[in-house]
Amino acid sequence: MIETLITYDEALKRRPDEIVEARRNGNKVVGLFCCYTPVEIVHALGLIPVRLGWGGDDNLAEEGIEYITNIQCPYVRQTIGVFKEGKNPYAVNSDVVAISAVCLQEYRMVEVLRYYFGKETLTLSVPKNFYLPEGQEFFEKEVESFTAELEKIAGRKLDQGELRKSVALYADIRKKTAELYDFLLLDNSPIRWGQIIKVIHAGFYLAPETHLSLLGKLIEELKTIPVSDKVKPIGKVRLVLAGSIIAQGNTKIIDVLEGLGVTVVADDICTGQRTFVGLEVKEPTLAGLAKAYLDRTPCAAQLYPEQKTDKRLINLFDLIERHRADGVLYHTLRFCDPYTFRVEENKALLDARDIPFLQLHTDYGANDIGQLQTRIQAQVEIIKRRKKEAAHVGSQAAV
Amino acid sequence: MSDHKQQYKEKVLKKAYDDYVSDHREYLAKVKKIFLQEKGLTFRDGSYHSPEHIWDWIFEKDAPEKYPNIFIGFDGYDLESPSVIKFLYLYYSFYDRLLAASDRGVLIVNRKETIPDMFYALGSIPIRGGAGAALRHQRLSVVPENFEACGAGSSWAWKDNRIPYGAQVVPTGVHCYDTPNNALAVHRAGKVDIPIFYLDNPIGSGDTEWAIDYRVKTLRRAAEEISKLNGVPVDDERLRQEIKIGNKVRKAIWKIFTVQAESPKPPFTAHEFETIIHSGHNWGGEPEAFLEVIEGIAAEAKDRQTHQIHGTAIHKNPVRIFVGGACTHFRPLIGHTSGAVPVGVEWFLVPSHGSLNEEGDPFRALVEGSPLKSLTAPLEEHADWIVERIKESKADGFIYGYKWGCNFASSAAHVITDVVKKKTGISTLIMETDFIGKSAHESGGGLTRVEAFIEILKQQKRVVTKKTSISYGARHEVPVGVAV
Numbered sequence: 095m096i097e098t099l100i101t102y103d104e105a106l107k108r109r110p111d112e113i114v115e116a117r118r119n120g121n122k123v124v125g126l127f128c129c130y131t132p133v134e135i136v137h138a139l140g141l142i143p144v145r146l147g148w149g150g151d152d153n154l155a156e157e158g159i160e161y162i163t164n165i166q167c168p169y170v171r172q173t174i175g176v177f178k179e180g181k182n183p184y185a186v187n188s189d190v191v192a193i194s195a196v197c198l199q200e201y202r203m204v205e206v207l208r209y210y211f212g213k214e215t216l217t218l219s220v221p222k223n224f225y226l227p228e229g230q231e232f233f234e235k236e237v238e239s240f241t242a243e244l245e246k247i248a249g250r251k252l253d254q255g256e257l258r259k260s261v262a263l264y265a266d267i268r269k270k271t272a273e274l275y276d277f278l279l280l281d282n283s284p285i286r287w288g289q290i291i292k293v294i295h296a297g298f299y300l301a302p303e304t305h306l307s308l309l310g311k312l313i314e315e316l317k318t319i320p321v322s323d324k325v326k327p328i329g330k331v332r333l334v335l336a337g338s339i340i341a342q343g344n345t346k347i348i349d350v351l352e353g354l355g356v357t358v359v360a361d362d363i364c365t366g367q368r369t370f371v372g373l374e375v376k377e378p379t380l381a382g383l384a385k386a387y388l389d390r391t392p393c394a395a396q397l398y399p400e401q402k403t404d405k406r407l408i409n410l411f412d413l414i415e416r417h418r419a420d421g422v423l424y425h426t427l428r429f430c431d432p433y434t435f436r437v438e439e440n441k442a443l444l445d446a447r448d449i450p451f452l453q454l455h456t457d458y459g460a461n462d463i464g465q466l467q468t469r470i471q472a473q474v475e476i477i478k479r480r481k482k483e484a485a486h487v488g489s490q491a492a493v
Numbered sequence: 494m495s496d497h498k499q500q501y502k503e504k505v506l507k508k509a510y511d512d513y514v515s516d517h518r519e520y521l522a523k524v525k526k527i528f529l530q531e532k533g534l535t536f537r538d539g540s541y542h543s544p545e546h547i548w549d550w551i552f553e554k555d556a557p558e559k560y561p562n563i564f565i566g567f568d569g570y571d572l573e574s575p576s577v578i579k580f581l582y583l584y585y586s587f588y589d590r591l592l593a594a595s596d597r598g599v600l601i602v603n604r605k606e607t608i609p610d611m612f613y614a615l616g617s618i619p620i621r622g623g624a625g626a627a628l629r630h631q632r633l634s635v636v637p638e639n640f641e642a643c644g645a646g647s648s649w650a651w652k653d654n655r656i657p658y659g660a661q662v663v664p665t666g667v668h669c670y671d672t673p674n675n676a677l678a679v680h681r682a683g684k685v686d687i688p689i690f691y692l693d694n695p696i697g698s699g700d701t702e703w704a705i706d707y708r709v710k711t712l713r714r715a716a717e718e719i720s721k722l723n724g725v726p727v728d729d730e731r732l733r734q735e736i737k738i739g740n741k742v743r744k745a746i747w748k749i750f751t752v753q754a755e756s757p758k759p760p761f762t763a764h765e766f767e768t769i770i771h772s773g774h775n776w777g778g779e780p781e782a783f784l785e786v787i788e789g790i791a792a793e794a795k796d797r798q799t800h801q802i803h804g805t806a807i808h809k810n811p812v813r814i815f816v817g818g819a820c821t822h823f824r825p826l827i828g829h830t831s832g833a834v835p836v837g838v839e840w841f842l843v844p845s846h847g848s849l850n851e852e853g854d855p856f857r858a859l860v861e862g863s864p865l866k867s868l869t870a871p872l873e874e875h876a877d878w879i880v881e882r883i884k885e886s887k888a889d890g891f892i893y894g895y896k897w898g899c900n901f902a903s904s905a906a907h908v909i910t911d912v913v914k915k916k917t918g919i920s921t922l923i924m925e926t927d928f929i930g931k932s933a934h935e936s937g938g939g940l941t942r943v944e945a946f947i948e949i950l951k952q953q954k955r956v957v958t959k960k961t962s963i964s965y966g967a968r969h970e971v972p973v974g975v976a977v
Binding site: 108113161162163165166167170193195198199201202203205206208210217219220221222223224226228231232235236239282353375398399428429431434435436438442 | 640641642654665668670671673674675677678680681682685689690691693695696697698701703704707708710714790872873896898899900901903904905906907908911912925
């Protein structure tokens with residue numbers, strides 16, 4: 095039992111009331127979609143940032159179809175379904191919905207929220223040519239313009255001192271989150287990957303100061319957990335989970351993996367490890383934030399022509415190496431084009447390095463859980479056998 | 494070619510040609526006589542394509558053998574118009590000419606949803622869309638890189654050398670999500686030697702000064718990349734000249750739309766109208782020849798309107814359909830269904846809307862005057878563009894179509910049809926189709942839905958015309974069924 099995770103749960107239970115109270119006192123809530131929005135600016139303006147977007151509920155995903163179609167990804171459908179249902183406190187209490195427009199489906203989702211649910215929306219346009227100087231110049235102007243719109247909502251100008259503090263605060267959060275992932279480097283981690291994901295998701299809602307404080311406590315607690323209580327990986331198979339978003343509430347893949355005792359040791363998910371990987375704000379200014387966010391390890395929806403210098407792929411291979419992974423599970427949500435279009439390439443690249451690859455193409459329905467379990471189990475068995483054979487060959491060579 | 498495909502070509506497609514010729518023997522003899530009096534077409538490379546050659550290509554040699562499927566629905570064309578015959582030659586011989594041009598060393602650019610002016614100015618031939626000429630004519634199989642993507646957006650044709658392209662210049666943020674993703678997937682899967690460049694239209698950026706600057710710089714950079722490949726220098730003056738030709742082409746296509754839209758009994762059949770306005774995407778690979786032909790058709794269209802000559806078998810008071818959405822058409826359905834006629838198709842019309850500035854920085858002109866703006870605009874503005882066209886064309890009904898797997902167009906379906914309903918009062922239908930509407934015109938389900946929709950519109954039209962002439966915005970207030 096990790097005590098701090100209980101504290102997290104308690105803080106999450108209190109959070110909706112805190113937000114309602116804050117709004118009563120005149121504070122505004124900015125609901126954010128996508129990870130290319132510099133959250134520091136929202137925070138520095140005294141606005142309350144919450145990251146929106148939900149998954150894992152097939153019924154709500156069905157509700158969303160009323161406003162779009164069934165060939166949108168389930169994440170987009172469900173998020174619309176959540177707004178339709180009108181019960182989620184973070185959706186209900188968002189005074190404005192802001193999106194960094196990277197994924198076109200997600201952008202369209204925000205347009206649907208504006209049209210059908212009357213949500214005030216803000217768009218931070220993100221260039222696809224992010225690697226070219228003109229793209230960077232454009233994004234800098236976009237961040238300035240986005241900030242000006244936020245200033246109107248906040249009713250005040252951005253203070254450089256406040257921005258500096260916010261930049262430092264979020265840098266600390268990223269640093270601590272990275273430390274949390276470092277536990278997964280161990281053979282016997284005191285925390286499971288699925289728990290870390292839930293901590294990150296909690297941070298999307300909690301006040302950043304609270305989240306940072308709890309992260310510190312969590313790390314200190316994890317250091318004290320005795321070996322006997324640590325995670326014991328089945329057959330010592332270590333896997334990286336890559337691919338589509340695993341949004342708040344979507345525990346399907348996590349549950350399947352944990353149910354099988356599979357050890358995930360890293361991920362490249364935008365709601366997981368990619369919340370901090372490759373994101374370093376070197377200068378606490380708008381220009382500095384624009385540069386940092388645009389240069390971050392990109393989403394597959396950001397189109398980068400050259401394979402060798404593709405930071406997304408470089409990061410994936412870095413994760414595999416650093417976390418001593420035996421294989422990759424590549425999770426794609428149905429109709430998530432950016433990641434599904436990359437399947438063949440990822441598989442080919444991993445095959446060339448003799449790293450086992452398994453695509454898990456799924457949605458939020460329960461009908462394929464059995465299939466997923468069987469396929470993952472089979473993959474784990476293959477990896478175990480390969481490891482065993484490799485060890486055998488190694489020992490014979492030593493003889 | 495597989496046995497199945499060969500059999501299909503021989504039995505089904507070839508039959509289309511044989512049937513057409515045997516049913517129209519006398520008519521063809523008559524129009525041939527008229528056509529051979531015409532002058533031919535001169536292409537950019539100086540070659541002259543005589544009327545005899547054009548006639549033979551379409552009716553006697555090349556097309557009957559290689560592309561017999563083009564004769565399906567061929568009786569919708571008014572062959573008494575010489576410009577229409579020349580148009581058909583430009584339209585259907587494009588793929589052959591593309592291959593020949595490539596053999597001569599001309600750079601073929603896979604340019605997806607952009608307007609063609611810049612590419613022609615750089616001595617290249619742009620080809621739009623995943624389907625392109627090859628698939629349209631040959632019915633080649635479509636194997637997407639991503640099995641959940643739409644067929645056209647991710648056609649295999651780009652990967653297996655059926656289209657000999659030498660560069661990919663792919664716009665982002667327009668109305669297609671699959672093409673830029675597929676272009677990258679194909680590039681990384683063995684086509685790494687063929688450069689890829691993204692013409693970024695950052696979604697949601699609007700027309701801010703910095704967004705325009707960014708797009709202008711991106712476009713100029715793309716031009717320089719093409720120039721590096723084929724050695725044709727980036728020349729602003731030449732581009733301005735190309736824009737002038739482009740403006741005339743766009744104007745002529747718009748004129749054809751206007752004639753169809755204004756005429757109570759439209760002069761073009763579904764097949765003829767849609768094929769002609771569709772050609773605004775590629776200009777048949779030959780800007781000057783295409784301009785000559787399309788201006789000829791526009792003049793003849795006006796003439797048809799003046800003399801009240803209407804398309805074959807068009808009903809005396811037809812139900813008028815405007816088609817929105819992307820990459821779909823419903824001409825086989827609307828054309829085969831008695832009493833309906835298309836009066837506009839969004840994705841055919843969009844590239845020909847408006848005129849570009851012919852002075853100053855031509856790259857800025859291409860960005861600021863881009864006819865594709867409506868596709869990158871916020872959804873409500875996009876819908877307003879359609880509403881305006883519906884009003885202009887006095888459409889009785891609106892079909893919004895998209896292809897299975899097209900996330901971007903499908904996600905707009907409900908908002909756009911809702912706006913159309915609110916602002917025009919006309920009835921709407923959302924249709925999901927398979928590759929280029931294939932399922933729509935080959936499956937009973939699609940046919941039944943469109944026929945039922947047209948029947949509803951016929952009933953509504955009877956109500957409206959009997960009671961009063963009601964303007965747009967009020968029609969929905971008419972109690973449905975009262976006068977039926």
